[in-house]
Amino acid sequence: MGVALEIGKLSAVAWLGARHAASRWLKGAIVTLVGTLMGLNAVGAYGFLSKAHLDHSVAGEVAIDAKAADVEARRQVAEASVADADNRIRQVDSIIAEATKRGRTKDAVALIDRETTLRHSLVAERLTAANALAAVQVEAAGIASERNELAADSGPVHYLATILGVADDTAVRWFIAAVALLLDPLAIVLLLAANAPD
Numbered sequence: 001m002g003v004a005l006e007i008g009k010l011s012a013v014a015w016l017g018a019r020h021a022a023s024r025w026l027k028g029a030i031v032t033l034v035g036t037l038m039g040l041n042a043v044g045a046y047g048f049l050s051k052a053h054l055d056h057s058v059a060g061e062v063a064i065d066a067k068a069a070d071v072e073a074r075r076q077v078a079e080a081s082v083a084d085a086d087n088r089i090r091q092v093d094s095i096i097a098e099a100t101k102r103g104r105t106k107d108a109v110a111l112i113d114r115e116t117t118l119r120h121s122l123v124a125e126r127l128t129a130a131n132a133l134a135a136v137q138v139e140a141a142g143i144a145s146e147r148n149e150l151a152a153d154s155g156p157v158h159y160l161a162t163i164l165g166v167a168d169d170t171a172v173r174w175f176i177a178a179v180a181l182l183l184d185p186l187a188i189v190l191l192l193a194a195n196a197p198d
Helices: 002-018 024-101 106-153 155-164 168-195
Strands: none
Touching: 002 024, 002 168, 024 106, 024 168, 106 155, 155 168
């Protein structure tokens, strides 16, 4: 249907350009119909371009936010694991210190040996948790980089908004409106110019 309306509109404009002697009433009716079709086309183009812009922006933000939420949850778990390992290491250290204060009896030495072995395994566990935390922090930095890339995608819009002194969304709406409103008139004027008598 859209193609038929466009062909009809352009045919009407071509007819107007070729028939200068047509009655005013007929020319007025055709101009009114062409103007209405141009308005509908502008509204459709505005809606399509706005949807494309919003889909791109929202999809990027949703994907990045989902990754950020996942990384944040894993960061919290990794930090808790490191803190838990640190706490257990402190407990083992205090047990060893207490056993050392009591003297070097056989039981104290055996307790110190057992707790030292436990401490070494806890240090290894803490190292694993710290490595996991570091990996999550690197991933978080990657997400920050993705956010910057998404912001860079809208860089020209941001510059336009800064020049105009308006918000980014307002600049996008104005830009899309300008494109939507200028496409049809440009095509109509070019068609009229092509049909103008020499």
